């Protein structure tokens with residue numbers, strides 16, 4: 001059965017969450033509750049995608065932008081469906097959606113030590129930013 005890539009919807013949340021939870025390399029936080037993800041999809045319509053084969057969800061990615069830069073996160077492909085181009089195809093859909101919205105650059109954050117993911121991103125044309133350090137804080 002062929003794989004379809006389509007926009008992520010609210011109805012996908014439970015299956016997407018199961019895939020993320022089974023995917024080391026995807027960092028889940030309180031922002032990834034159903035409410036948090038649906039808020040993200042509302043703010044960023046049409047830029048996040050899932051890959052489905054029949055009834056089975058086999059890939060997912062979040063993508064949004066702030067009007068200036070694009071941000072891709074939570075890319076995951078089910079273990080049995082890796083290395084056949086789904087990760088690349090999901091990212092290409094994100095890039096196309098950002099381009100349509102006149103966003104000319106996107107970022108991805110990868111956990112230090114996730115060498116497989118770094119190899120994947122480099123293989124599909126992304127460049128490592130060794131001159132940058134990421135810092136974060138909570139607003140509360």
Ligand SMILES: CC(C)(COP(=O)(O)OP(=O)(O)OC[C@H]1O[C@@H](n2cnc3c(N)ncnc32)[C@H](O)[C@@H]1OP(=O)(O)O)[C@@H](O)C(=O)NCCC(=O)NCCS
Nearest residue numbers: 025075076077082083084085086087088116117119120123
């Ligand atoms: C990273 C991930 C999404 C890649 O998905 P995928 O569907 O297997 O990737 P693709 O098949 O589209 O691969 C695209 C290219 O990257 C290469 N690639 C994929 N995984 C690779 C790896 N671990 N090491 C080296 N190259 C890799 C593929 O060989 C392919 O190259 P090719 O075009 O020359 O054939 C998948 O391994 C995954 O879900 N990992 C767990 C979650 C995770 O770490 N996500 C990343 C968060 S930043």
